Amino acid sequence: MTNPIATRRQFLGLAAGGAAAATLTSTQEAQAQTKTSARIVIIGAGAGGTALANRLVRRLDGAQITVIDPRAEHLYQPGLSLVASGLKPADYVVSKTTDWLPSGVTLIAEKAAAIDPIAKTVSTEGGQTLGYDFLVVAPGLVLDHDAIEGFSLDMVGQNGIGALYAGPDYAARTWQAAAKFTEEGGFGLFTRPETEMKCAGAPLKHTFLIDDIAKRAGNGGKIDVHYAAPQSSLFGVPIVAEKVRMLFKDRGISSHYQHTLKAIDAGAKRATFETPDGVAEMDYDYIHVIPPQRAPEVIRQSGLSWADKWTDQGWVECDKASLRHLRYPDIWALGDVAGVPKGKTAASVKWQVPVVEDGLVAAIEGKEPTQTYNGYTSCPMITRVGRAMLVEFDYNNDLVPSFPGVIAPLEELWISWLMKEVALKATYNAMLRGRA
Numbered sequence: 001m002t003n004p005i006a007t008r009r010q011f012l013g014l015a016a017g018g019a020a021a022a023t024l025t026s027t028q029e030a031q032a033q034t035k036t037s038a039r040i041v042i043i044g045a046g047a048g049g050t051a052l053a054n055r056l057v058r059r060l061d062g063a064q065i066t067v068i069d070p071r072a073e074h075l076y077q078p079g080l081s082l083v084a085s086g087l088k089p090a091d092y093v094v095s096k097t098t099d100w101l102p103s104g105v106t107l108i109a110e111k112a113a114a115i116d117p118i119a120k121t122v123s124t125e126g127g128q129t130l131g132y133d134f135l136v137v138a139p140g141l142v143l144d145h146d147a148i149e150g151f152s153l154d155m156v157g158q159n160g161i162g163a164l165y166a167g168p169d170y171a172a173r174t175w176q177a178a179a180k181f182t183e184e185g186g187f188g189l190f191t192r193p194e195t196e197m198k199c200a201g202a203p204l205k206h207t208f209l210i211d212d213i214a215k216r217a218g219n220g221g222k223i224d225v226h227y228a229a230p231q232s233s234l235f236g237v238p239i240v241a242e243k244v245r246m247l248f249k250d251r252g253i254s255s256h257y258q259h260t261l262k263a264i265d266a267g268a269k270r271a272t273f274e275t276p277d278g279v280a281e282m283d284y285d286y287i288h289v290i291p292p293q294r295a296p297e298v299i300r301q302s303g304l305s306w307a308d309k310w311t312d313q314g315w316v317e318c319d320k321a322s323l324r325h326l327r328y329p330d331i332w333a334l335g336d337v338a339g340v341p342k343g344k345t346a347a348s349v350k351w352q353v354p355v356v357e358d359g360l361v362a363a364i365e366g367k368e369p370t371q372t373y374n375g376y377t378s379c380p381m382i383t384r385v386g387r388a389m390l391v392e393f394d395y396n397n398d399l400v401p402s403f404p405g406v407i408a409p410l411e412e413l414w415i416s417w418l419m420k421e422v423a424l425k426a427t428y429n430a431m432l433r434g435r436a
Contacts, residue, residue, distance in 0.1 A: 033061045036364045041122050041130055043112045043298075044138035045069035047077075047432065048335035048349045048356075050100045052136060054434030055357050057102045060364070066106045066130060068122065069139075071097055074432075075168065078346050078424060081202050081382065083171035084164035085209040086179060087421075090172040100432045112139065115302035117328045134360055137299060137316055138334035141198060141344075144292040149263035149272075151289060159266050160186075160286040164206060165198075177286060178206075182214035185222025186285025189271055191261045194230035195292040195313050198336050198344040201379035201391070203227070204234065204244060206288055211251060212384040225252070226282070228259040228273060236342075237397045240381075243410050247383060261289065295337050304331065306339045315339030320395065321372040322359050323352060330363070332356045340375065341395055347378030350431045376400060380420035388416040 040056065042049045045067050053067055079093040101107055110124040115135070123129045143165055145151060156163045157173025160181065164171040181188055188210065192203040207227050214223045227234070227248065234248070234255060235241040248255055256273075259280065263272040264287065271287055273280045295314035299305060304325065305314040316333035318325050320340040325331040334356050336344045343352065351373060358371040375395030382388045390407050392400050401409045407416055430436035 034059060034361055034365055035061045036063050038133045038364050039064045039131060040066070040134045040136070040360070041132040042067045042136045042138060043069070043115075043122065044140060044335070044337075045071065045074065045097050045101065045107070046138060046140050046335060047346050047428070048138040048353060049136065050074070050097075050432050051349065051353045051434055052138070052334065052356060053105050054100075054102050054432065055353065056360070057104045058434065059357065059361055063364075064106075065104065066108060067101060068108045068110065068112050068124060068130075069097065070109055070111045070125075072109070073097060074100060076425060076428060077198070078420075078428065080164050080168065080171045081205045081209070082421070083168055084162065084174040084178065084206060085213065085385075086175045087209075087385070090168035093168045093171075102434075112298050115298060115304065117303060117325075117331060120330065133330065134363065135331045136334055136356060136360070137304065137331065137337055139296050139299065139337055141293045141336040142296050144294055145289075147292045148261060148289060150266065151264050151291075155266050160269060160284060161264070161266060162206075162286065162288040163290070164202070164288070165290055174288070178210050178213075178288075181223070181286035182210060182217055182219060184285070185214070185219055186224070187283060188223055188225045189282055189284040189287040190225070190227045191259075191271075191288060192229050192231075192290050193292045194260045195294065196310065196315065196344065197290065197293045199346075199379065200236060200344075201381050203229075203288070203290055205382040207253065208247075208251075208381075208383045209385065210286075210288075211253060216385065224254075226254045226256060228256040228261065228271075228282070230258060230260040232257050237391070237393050237399075239397075239399065239410070240391050240393070243389070244381075264289070293336075299337060304328070304333075310339055320375065321355075322369060323356055323373060324359055332359060340373075342375040342377045342393070343373070345377050345379065346428055346431075347392075348376060350427075350436060351376040353431070353434075374400075378402075380416060380424065382417065382420060383412045386414055386417050387412040388420050389413070390416040390419055 074095045074097045076093040082088040110126040113125045114123040155161045156170045157176045162174035162177045164174045190207040211225045233241040234244040259273040300314035306317040318333040355371045355373045359369040362369040378392045
């Protein structure tokens with residue numbers, strides 16, 4: 001049996017060690033100045049773009065660094081699943097974009113409208129055109145809600161409809177609908193899209209949490225929970241998929257594979273799925289909708305997307321190890337938009353940013369880069385209130401635990417819950433500052 005006192009001490013030690021490592025990294029970067037007059041444009045002030053801007057400011061002396069992003073608010077997206085289960089308020093995930101950007105960086109608060117990789121320019125919706133020597137595309141992705149016939153965001157929170165991905169207000173409205181389900185019971189339907197998606201564990205977390213909250217309230221006998229996925233397994237890493245399957249079985253959660261949500265009838269509370277056997281319909285009392293996810297239109301129209309894969313989604317064509325564009329060597333992809341097999345999580349961004357920084361600085365210095373990205377992706381898989389599995393894996397679907405001997409990746413542990421509920425946001429904020 002795990003010693004809870006020892007585990008608490010270990011957790012505190014991990015937090016302290018992480019802070020020390022972050023400070024050391026920052027100090028090392030401050031000593032590694034490279035003089036340059038390079039024009040660097042970063043599209044996107046999300047986790048990747050902001051973290052990279054902070055690191056480049058400390059790494060480069062004289063660079064003209066411009067960030068393009070119209071969003072006034074920065075969203076801590078890993079917290080949306082907590083908001084949607086009533087564990088955090090909506091403002092827990094909201095801060096100002098400008099709070100995280102360093103001095104020495106120019107912010108253009110407009111949307112990027114066009115990229116010309118031949119002329120090496122970026123145009124904004126406001127009519128500005130910027131030339132660049134190096135470009136980093138980190139605009140995140142877009143949620144294609146229109147792909148679900150009969151669905152619109154104004155439905156969220158009403159008639160048993162949830163959609164936590166759409167932002168903090170919608171996550172809070174999702175909890176309104178989910179809370180009613182946990183109290184009154186009925187048929188709960190939890191879905192995920194056929195496309196690649198940010199944090200593929202989020203649909204599972206929401207399923208686990210709502211199921212657990214209902215049972216904690218003594219309403220387990222009133223609920224019938226179903227999870228419908230277009231894929232043939234519950235998670236992309238086989239060993240994790242099997243663990244989730246076992247947990248679902250233990251908790252009485254039914255799984256429906258190769259079910260792609262195509263439409264909802266909000267009035268009738270009916271969902272329509274496409275399956276290998278044809279159309280299938282399910283009536284629900286609560287449904288959680290996660291739409292298909294794609295690269296922003298500016299990426300898809302720029303000629304930067306893959307031509308032979310993910311053609312319906314438009315992810316940026318790049319080398320999976322360096323994140324450098326395969327046809328335009330002065331462009332890098334970062335975060336959700338990168339066309340790589342894994343890596344659409346904030347934890348992935350933490351490992352991607354130093355790779356892009358290293359590649360960009362090496363290009364400025366005329367050297368070969370030394371760092372590579374191995375597909376590291378982390379998912380603190382919440383399985384109930386106060387318990388989670390800290391699942392970490394790479395391109396090869398190999399588990400790569402950060403704390404071997406301390407945190408078992410496939411065990412439901414309170415320390416993994418604390419990593420998600422307490423430590424993760426602090427680590428995320430340090431990453432934004434370029435210090436983790």
